[in-house]
Amino acid sequence: MDLKQINLYVDDRPADKVFRVHREVFTDPAIFELELTHIFERTWNFLGLESQIPNANDFVTSTIGRTPVMLSRGAKGGLGAFLNACRHKGATVCRMSQGNAKYHVCPYHGWAYDSSGKNVDIKDRKSGCYAEAFDRDNHDLIPIARVASYKGMVFGSLSADVLPLEEFLGDTKFFIDIVMDQGPKGMEFVPGHASYTFRGNWKLQMDNGQDGYHLTSTHSSFMDLQARRRVGEGHVEARQFDWKQRAKMRNGMFTFPYGHSVLWLDQVEPTKRPFYPVVDEVRARIGDLRTEWALKARNYQFFPNMQFNDSVTTMLRVFRPIAVDLTEMNTYCLAPVGERPDLRAWRLRQFEDFFNPSGMATPDDTVTYEDCQRGFASGEIEWLQGYERGLEALAPVPNEVAREIGITPLENIIGTIEMQQEVAMEAPYREWARLMQAGISAKKAYP
Ligand code: FES
Ligand SMILES: [Fe+2]
Structure with missing residues (x-):
């Protein structure tokens, strides 16, 4: 394969109904470097929630690709984001x-910055004989x-050549709204x-967040456990959902420009959602249609590396590329501000039932990603299959x-839940492919 192409x-050939992904995009360190340059450093990345930094001088740190970033509310209340x-x-x-923190003092030689990023002190400057x-x-x-925010979600970009955030998010805004x-x-x-x-490539999580197909195989022990809880055994406080009921429901997917997608599943056991006891308040504010949609199960992929899972619980995850075969996952439980x-x-x-390293499903997924990465080591497999599911x-x-x-x-x-399409991936x-090729060809990332 040629990195110039x-x-x-x-391998995306809609006319032939073929879609395959080359194994080396998960294993080649040179491709990984190009991803940092041409994807992570050229597009919007999730930085945090405004509710994490409600007050003057609040801050939250994160990373865009390989760049450490601090999102901070200045003393006067304005949002800023700086290289940390x-x-x-x-x-x-x-x-x-x-x-x-009003001031951030560098641990190395003590230079100090205020919450707007302004340098306010260079230690021992007077005696320093600076020129x-x-x-x-x-x-x-x-x-x-x-830096821009939508519905309290703050995004940042290292490149000025990006679309306005709301245009980048497009029609996914409907789905953001019904969470936020x-x-x-x-x-x-x-x-x-x-x-x-x-120990796996970041795109393994990108795929998995949209993958319903693995549920009945990877998470079979979790599902067995659920069945036992239904007859009253074990830990029942989680009010877990009945997967058999889910299997009968209508589901589907949408894809959107700039790499985003949403999976949805019609409402199943809405009374088990923790906002159900206050659903009248929600309905009065956002209306019937949006409330009905908030009660459906949904999974979102925001390109490149952020996902919402609003189904068995409401979680947000950011998966950070560290190396071609190493990824950092950060998972958060999302909840209404001031919840009862x-x-x-x-x-x-x-939340804790399914997700996190201590949950009963996440470890299954994590082990599987590492298995995949191990499998990719074999040069015998060139193309990954099945994205055409x-x-x-x-449909039109x-x-x-x-x-x-x-x-x-x-x-x-x-479709039906048995279909468990992979087309959304x-x-x-x-x-x-679009951003990587634009980068390699020295073209603008966005129109
Ligand atoms: S590196 Fe920060 S003060 Fe020297
Ligand atoms: Fe999973």
Whole structure:
């Protein structure tokens, strides 16, 4: 394969109804470097929730690709995002993931910055015999090129050559709304989050977040356990869902420009959602249609590396590429701001049941990613298969469900749960190929 024609690593031939992904996009360190440059450093990345930084001088740190970033609310309340790297020798200025600080003092030589990134002190400057040229230089933290938020979700970009955030999100905004509007004062992360690594490529999580097909095989022990709980055995506080009922429901998917996708499943046991006891309040605020949709199960993929799972619980995850075969996962439980304590407890029991390294499903997935990465080591496998699962179910756009909610996706499918299509996984790879090829050809990333 030729890196100059990197788009061909995604074998996308709609006329022939073929879609395959080359194994080397999961294993080649050179491709991984190009992903950082041409994808992560050229598009919007999720940085945090506004509700994590409600007050002056609140901050949260994260990473865009390989770049450490600090999102901070300045003393006057404005949002800013900077490279979390000291202007002196580049040390990480803020080592904490979240907090409140008027000033950030670099741990290395003590240069200090305020919450707007302004350099306010260079330690022992007077005795330093600096030349005038140094004094003329700007020593502030470097702001990143773009910061914008939608419904309390803050995104940043290292490149100024991006679309306006709302255009980038497009019709996924409907789906963001029905998560972020579940609380009258918006949504927040339940304090604390899980962070762990797996020895696999980041795109394994990108695929898995849209993968319903693996449920009955990878998570069979979890499903057996659920069946036993239904007859009253074991830990029943999680009010878990009845997977047999789920299997009868109508489900489907949408894909959108710029690599996003959404899977949905018609309502099943809505009374088991922790916001159900306050659903009248939600309905009064966002209306019937949106409330009915908030009660359906949905999984979202936002290209490149953020996902929502609003089905068995409401979770957000960000998966950070560290190396071609190493990824850091960060998972958060999303909840209405000011949620009633009994509903919060119910939500947490559902969250911890399935997700996180301590949950009963996540470890199955994580082990599987590492198995896949092991399999990729074999040069005998060139192309990964099966992304065409559900291809023949693609229907003209917009289908009845898209019309009902007033969106125009790129693709749509309505099907049975047994179909468990994989076509939704194609959209992120198409965007991958588009951005990678644009980068290699020195073209603009966006129109
Ligand atoms: S690296 Fe930050 S003060 Fe030296
Ligand atoms: Fe899974």
